[in-house]
Amino acid sequence: MKPSLGLDADHIEMLKRNVHIIIHAASSINLAQRLQKIWPSVIRATEYAVELGLQCDKLERFVYVSTAYTNTHLCSLSLKGDVEMEERIVPLESTSPNNGNSTVDEEYSELQSRGSTKEYESNDFPWGYVYAKHLSERLVTERFTRHGKYDRLLILRPSVIGPAESFPYPGYAVPTSTPMTMIVALFVNHTAFSFELSSRLDDPESDSNLDEVPVDIVVDRLLAHLAYQTQGCVHAVSGRKARIFFREVEAAVYQLRWLPWRFRLTWVKENGWNTEKSNAISRLYKIFGTSFNFHEGKTEQLMSKLSVEEKRTLRLFNTRKVGAFELVSRSKQMYDCSTIFARKIAYPYRAFYQLLWIIWWVYVKLIVAWAGFDLRTVTRQLFAGRKVH
Structure with a gap:
């Protein structure tokens, strides 16, 4: 994204006079890219969008679409296998000389100058992408707070986006934009006889899970919280009741796998994100073998405010039953x-x-x-x- 969206001065002035709502969802989601490569498309683009939004005379709401995994640095710090993920920005530890009290602007300046930060190096993030989203959330929050407009800011955090539950039709998806579909496609025709995944859990086969949320639920949560003026961070997730356990994924894969042998799955005990992984899939999709309990308190509170008609038409929660995961429809x-x-x-x-x-x-x-x-x-x-x- 270019400054002022790459538009000429006349178009920018027109936007400043007329725009009421900005939804910033543009971002690279390339998990393989290092922080020094991915931060411009995640953070700088967000900075440009915020600068424009704060200049809009009639701005009522600014929505930043982030990710539910921004606080995954807590995974290695948690004593629980099922890590609690709250709807708030969790501060980072730092080894900087000022004992971690560096401002967001100082941290951002360091990132621009050397492609990394002390905060990133001091905390265990699975990907540079996630840290970039974490810093973006803090940057957006600081900018709107400084201008006295925090009450106009909504940060939406989707988990792993999957096929639609009902709108525009059940199963609607863009294949390359649904990570779970791409992963299981690799598993279904995996020709190897063995496969290694890593986990910090004692029994990952039974306890690990993935939170895949239908894309239409993400959209409805965004629109509902936007309309009811929710502030701060909101998770757009399937949550504890509808998350998918790894054993369900494994069973669905073998249901469609036509090769006459099963690959032997081995779990390697690892406590950190960035230890050596044995294969490309495990290195890229590091959330395999994890368990996160994403809180949904703000959406649960919102339900009590909705009218009967809104409750009937909006889909704010995944209705999937545990054990009902299948791949035939994909x-x-x-x-x-x-x-x-x-x-x-x-x-x-x-x-x-x-x-x-x-x-x-x-x-x-x-x-x-x-x-x-x-x-x-x-x-x-x-x-x-x-x-x-």
Whole structure:
């Protein structure tokens, strides 16, 4: 993002005179990028959006879309396996000479000058992206507080965004924007015989979980809290009642896995985020093997303020039942992900990988169709939506 959104002076003046609400959701979500590479697209872009918002004469609300994982530095400090995640900004420890009392501006200046900060190096964050979001939250809060406009600030924190529950239709998603779909797509056709994941939990197979929230619930929470003028941080999550346990994910993967062998899953005991991980997936998706209890108090309080009609039309909570996680409904999205993966693999392995996914696609179609025990349905399901080249 460029200063003033890259617009000319006349357009900026028009925005300053007329804009009432700004929702800033633009951000890189590249977990593989180091802090020095990702901070401009996360923090500087946010700084530009805030500067514009504070100049708008009629600004009523500014919404910053962050992430529910901003406080994951608490994971290595918590004595509990299920880490409590509150709807507030948790201060960071620091080894700076002024005993951690550096201002947000000083911390931001240090990041700009050397691509890192003492706060980042003193706290155990899983990715540079998460620290960048944490600093962005503090930067936005400081700016609005300084201008006496904190009451106009809402920070929305989604967890792992997944397919829609109902709107615009059940299962709606952009494949590359739903991390869980991409991960399970890798697991389904993983050709290795063994697989290693790391966890700080004693029994990660049973206790670890993932919080995937339907995208329409994220949108409805944003709009509801925006309308009712909620201030500060709000989680947009599935929460304790609807989070997905790892054993559910594993069972759903094996339901669709057509390869004749199961890979042997080994858990490695590790207490920190940034210890050596044994494989690329474990290094990238570090929240595997964790458990977070995301608080939802502000949304629970909001429910009591809604009208009967608003309660009927807004979907603020995930209605998924524990044990109901499945992947069959995502088979098309997983297939689309496979084409993206294939482009990153060198030939001739690319052709082999694509062949695996074509076989898997036929396998899944047969599973879905045979559930009805009808040969005509089998044929229709098998070739539905597929063009012969």
